[in-house]
Structure formats: C-alpha cells, structure tokens
Amino acid sequence: MTADLARPATPTRLPLRPELEGIEPYGAPQLDVPHALNVNENPYAPSEQVVADVAAAVADATRGLNRYPDRDFLGLRTDLATYLEAESGVRLTPEQLWAANGSNEIMLHVLQAFxxxxxxxxxxxxxxxxxxxxARDTSTAWVTGRREEDFSLDPRHARxxxxQHxxxxxxxxSPNNPTGTALPASTVLEVLDAAAHVPGGCVVVVDEAYGEFRRAGTPSALELxxxxxxxxVSRTMSKAFGLAGARVGYLAAAPALVDALRVVRLPYHLSAVTQAVARAALAHSAELMAQVGSLRDERDALVTWLRARGLVVADSDANFVLFGTFDDRRAIWQGLLEHGVLIREVGxxxxxxxxxxxxxQTAAFKDALVEVAGL
Incomplete structure (x- = not known):
C-alpha cells in the first residue's frame, strides 16, 4: 500500500447518528469531597458480615467463571420474589421478576421491547x-406532560x-426524582385506565427506585x-440495599411482559458475579432494611429543619430532599462545595x-448552608 493510500486526504468523519451530535455523556459530578450528597447513595457501607458473605459467594461463583452464567437466573428471581413479599406484602412468582445491570438497563429493555x-x-x-x-437511544419519540406546582400529578391532565399522544x-x-413526590394509588389507576385504551396497547412503568423509603401509608404499585x-414496577438494589456499586435493578410484571424483555436482552447479560452478590445481599435484607428506617427519620428531620429556616421543601418519600428556592442556585451550590459539601443542582x-x-454528613450540610445562604 502506498503512503498516499494509507493516509486519508481529509480527516475521516464518523457516521454518528445526527441526534447524538454534540451530546455530553450523562453523569453527575464525581468529585473528591468530604461530604458527597449528590447522587442519592445509601451512606452506610455493608456490614462486615455482609462483606464476608458476599465475598464467599463471589469466590464460589469465580470457580465457575469458565462457564456462562445462568441465563435466566431463576434463583435470583426467586429471592427477589421472597424479598418483595416481605417488603410489600405482595406475593409474586419468579416468572414475574426480571433483573439487569441497574434499573437503567431495565428501562432500556422496556424501551427496546415496547x-x-x-x-x-x-x-x-x-x-x-x-x-x-x-427514548433517544431506542429511537423512540419522547413527550412530557406537566406536574403541578407541588409536583403532584393531576389525574385528569395525565389522562x-x-x-392526545x-x-x-x-x-x-414514584417517588419521583428529583422531587421525592410519591403518587397515590388513585392516580396510578387513572393512568392505567387511560393506557388500557391506547390503540395498539401501552405499558405503564412505575419506577420505584426509592420505594423502600416511602412514608407509612404510601402504597407500592406492586399492589396493583x-x-x-x-x-x-421497577426497583433497584442501589439505594435501600446500599449496593450502588453492584449494579442490580429489577422489575415485577405479568409473565408475558417479562418474557418480552427476555427477547431483547443481550445473551448472558447478568454475570455470575452480579447474581452472587445480589443473592448474598438479599439474604441480609432484614439487616439492610433496618438502616432504611434511620434514613427516613433523618430525611423527615431535615425537611423540618429546612422549612423552619424559611425554605420551600417538597414532600419527600425518597432518600433525598428538594429544596429552594434561590435566585442564584449555582452560587449556593458552589458555596457548599467550597465547604466540602457536594449536592445536586437539578430540577x-x-x-x-x-x-x-x-x-x-447532614450536620456538615446544615452548617455550610447556614453560612452560604445566610439562614
């Protein structure tokens, strides 16, 4: 091959899809700060007993890594069904559960299928x-309706x-991110009824990534x-279980809907190591859920504290709080960061x-906010 043929006369243009031109990858800031309170992680690391049991499960899985993992992971799906019955009182079969690498992949499966x-x-x-x-990644059109000023959803507007669309x-x-707002069952039922009349069919996904943090009396859509x-109904082990680094999300639905997701998933998408970690953690669900109660109490106390200082705070059923309002929220965010507290500029x-x-961590946030915002 001659030098002229080996070297293009002009730089080669990549055939990137037009809708992806100029788009930055998704991601919240990952900064090395004393108090990272921006991505809704569980602040409590797994106990040493959980660490030991997960390590043992991973070691056992490692002995078989020369083989492909269980493609349909019925053991994990059985464990998830057992957990959800204890957590929500709803009895499901393994065939009604699906899991993937975080609830992000669960949602991608849904959009790929439907x-x-x-x-x-x-x-x-x-x-x-x-x-x-x-939606963009699956070439699906994307439209939004509106929420009310208090971030609730008007059932008539939803219908x-x-x-219309x-x-x-x-x-x-539900709870909604970034507002923390949970939906009453009556609103979900109104949406389900409207969806049932869409020509060609319509799937309704209630994303309960923060479902375990809901306040007493707030129902789960699992009951429907x-x-x-x-x-x-989608869930995750990233938040309540404190397993954000393990990347395990899951979904509960009718077997026919789950089977549709099995069609679009990549072969062996859930590794043997991921399955082992998830099952070991689920065996400790009672211990891990005990931390959820303390986080709920901390959340409710934080809401009260913020409101007492004249701030507007959205009711929250999640492990985060949306508060404001500020003429220059960027300045508040930056000021907190300079005090070693990283929160999220979102919403x-x-x-x-x-x-x-x-x-x-909450005390450090409060002290910094008082100084930065002059509360």
Missing part, C-alpha cells in the same frame, strides 16, 4: 433526566395527555399488578437536591 421508531414514550416533568435518553410506554417515577397486565430553576446522609 418503544422504537414510530412509537412514543411519555412522562410528566420534572422527572428523572435519564428517561428521555432511554388527557395519554389520549397515544404512547406505547408511560414512565412514572394482579389486575393490570400492562403494568410493570426546576431555583431548586437544589440533597441526599440524606449520616447524621454527621
């Missing part, structure tokens, strides 16, 4: 900023929006599964979101 060119996914803003990216997928976060085959203009941390 979205696509010529189809629409719908949600109600403000809500989780990854939803439109799932009208569904009737005829989506094939509706995504409802038996009567609604077009409903799916409607003027609002900020802080994750619930340990009492020591």
């Amino acid at each position: 979205g696509g060119p010529g189809r629409t996914a719908l949600s109600f803003a403000p809500t989780y900023s990854m939803y439109p990216e799932y 009208a929006t569904i009737e 005829a989506p094939s997928v509706v995504l409802l976060a 599964l038996a009567d609604h085959p077009h409903l799916a 409607p203009a003027g609002w900020l979101r802080v994750s619930v941390g340990t009492p020591e």
